[in-house]
Amino acid sequence: MKIWLDGGLQDTESARVSVFDHGLTVGDGIFETVKATGGETFALTRHLDRLTRSARGLGLPDPDLDEVRRGCAAVLAANPLPFGRLRITYTGGHGPLGADRGEHGPTLVIALGEAKRRPDSTAVVTVPWTRNERGALAGLKTTSYAENVVALARAHQHGASEALFANTVGQLCEGTGSNVFVVLDGEIHTPPVTSGCLAGITRALTVEWTGAKETDLPLDVLDRADEVFLTSSLRDVQAVRLVDARQLPGVAGPVTTKAMRIFDERSGDDLDP
Numbered sequence: 001m002k003i004w005l006d007g008g009l010q011d012t013e014s015a016r017v018s019v020f021d022h023g024l025t026v027g028d029g030i031f032e033t034v035k036a037t038g039g040e041t042f043a044l045t046r047h048l049d050r051l052t053r054s055a056r057g058l059g060l061p062d063p064d065l066d067e068v069r070r071g072c073a074a075v076l077a078a079n080p081l082p083f084g085r086l087r088i089t090y091t092g093g094h095g096p097l098g099a100d101r102g103e104h105g106p107t108l109v110i111a112l113g114e115a116k117r118r119p120d121s122t123a124v125v126t127v128p129w130t131r132n133e134r135g136a137l138a139g140l141k142t143t144s145y146a147e148n149v150v151a152l153a154r155a156h157q158h159g160a161s162e163a164l165f166a167n168t169v170g171q172l173c174e175g176t177g178s179n180v181f182v183v184l185d186g187e188i189h190t191p192p193v194t195s196g197c198l199a200g201i202t203r204a205l206t207v208e209w210t211g212a213k214e215t216d217l218p219l220d221v222l223d224r225a226d227e228v229f230l231t232s233s234l235r236d237v238q239a240v241r242l243v244d245a246r247q248l249p250g251v252a253g254p255v256t257t258k259a260m261r262i263f264d265e266r267s268g269d270d271l272d273p
Contacts, residue, residue, distance in 0.1 A: 002074075002075060004075050004109065009078055017107055017109065020096075021093060021094055021095070022091055022094075027144035028060075028101070029058075029090060029091030029092060030060070030091075030142050032048070032050065033087055033177075034047050034072070036085070038082060039077065039080060040271055041086060041272075042267060042272075047088070051065075058092075058142065060092060063106070064108075068108065076112065079112045085115040085234060086111075087112070088110050089107075089110075089111075091106060093105050093106045118234065118236070120239060120260075122242075123159060124175065124230070126219065126243070127163045127164070129147065129151060129165065131197070133169070139199060148177065151163035152177075160242070162230060163176050164222070166219040172195070172217040172222065173197050174196075174198060177232055178230040178232040179191075181228070181229050183225060183226045183227035183229075184224075184226065186255060188213065188255060189217060191215070191216070192216065194216075202233055205267070205273060222243045227248065237260045239253070
């Protein structure tokens, strides 16, 4: 496999990032996960726009998006895969053993891994930990990801593929790597970004294409929603069949089914919407 590291392709066996890179030592970095199908990316422009927003939110220099595009194209060409996860990672670079940044400049890594297509429905659990909607990292896609690692491990222990968080005021927020939607009386709702959730790329497209409403929702809406579904770059739209111990229809409900169809059709018509 070949990866892009700071300006060129390198073999994964020989590529090296400093052990003092801030992305490793203090989680000072951002990333994007882009769906790649048959060597083509989906919604790359939106992902790169969010990469820049996240960089500015952390106080990192704006990434060179021309280089990022070149790197993505080079990695995809060097590693042909039918369906993959293209990961763009951008960190504070070599720095001291502390929170202060160094002067070496940022590190850019682009890598591709094979991905599995998601099943049409899944199980989720709620977790006791909260998202801080007022935190410095709220809404940024950063490499400070340990909370998600812990929560996702909890989900797997309970036979689920995703864990859902409330925020500090008890509102439904997001999953570890997904946004969540609920159907109430035939209408689709999803938490607003003010809840602390990530402004997901698939989330935004789903809102645009289905007319979903951004609504402050209590966590216990999951106990009464007619349907629940998740969105993310690799899930697209995925129905939820089980929330904790609450059984939902084993197949997608009618509103979710329509949302899945709309997303498939619209995303198939335009790879960079």
